[in-house]
Amino acid sequence: MGTVVALNAHPDDESIFMGGTLTKLAAAGHRVVVVVATDGMMRGDDEPDPTQRLRELDAAATELGVSEVRWLGYADSGHGRDLYPDPPGRVRLVRADPDEPAEALAAVLRETAADLLIGYDPAGGYGHRDHIAVHRIARRAAELTGVRLVEATVPREVAVRLLTVTTRLRLTRGHDLEAARTWFTPAADITHRIDVRPFVAAKQRALGAHRSEINGPGRVARLMRILRRLPAWLIAPVVRTEHFIEPGSTTQSDRLL
């Protein structure tokens, strides 16, 4: 059995972008370690409960069968606005010297004798600056250690199709649709398509563990509201299958290990 280390940007990304795959790997007997770069906290010292999202990640990890969660110690850099000042005692991920988190991740890969590292695609998924940072950190850590790397993504055409519908329904705006044309990865470049149908329920329970996001004013709550208004057939391609690219490979596969 192998060891898989999955680098994510924020608590909840592990459930949204790879939850079914991580559950499937764990169910097959592999050891799955989730490394999260940031604590997902935007505010500074007025945060009522600064460790809340990391605790929610622990609960989500239990649902996914993940054996261990580690935090690299950075704060959330936020999306689509000016970068806030650093909160006390933590640096926002994009302000860090890029070698620092890569070396920290490389140390985890060596310590766990990892067989596979999961990072994010070059677009950083939907382009959040912390997701682009995760792409670079994982590539660098793979170079430093020689551990095999795959990158989580979504077929770009599916994202554009979804945004076309939600823009017509006025659930999202035209600029989201324009942006989606550079998000994720063209379907033709995807190397791994993982059937996660038996693990959709576990993935939903894991997402539900991120209570402050599900019930909060943020991105995930908005995404959930939008998804609930769409027909099942439209969202099925991203719910039932999870997608990865292996840099430098064109071999198609339905399994990561």
Ligand SMILES: [Zn+2]
């Ligand atoms: Zn994220």
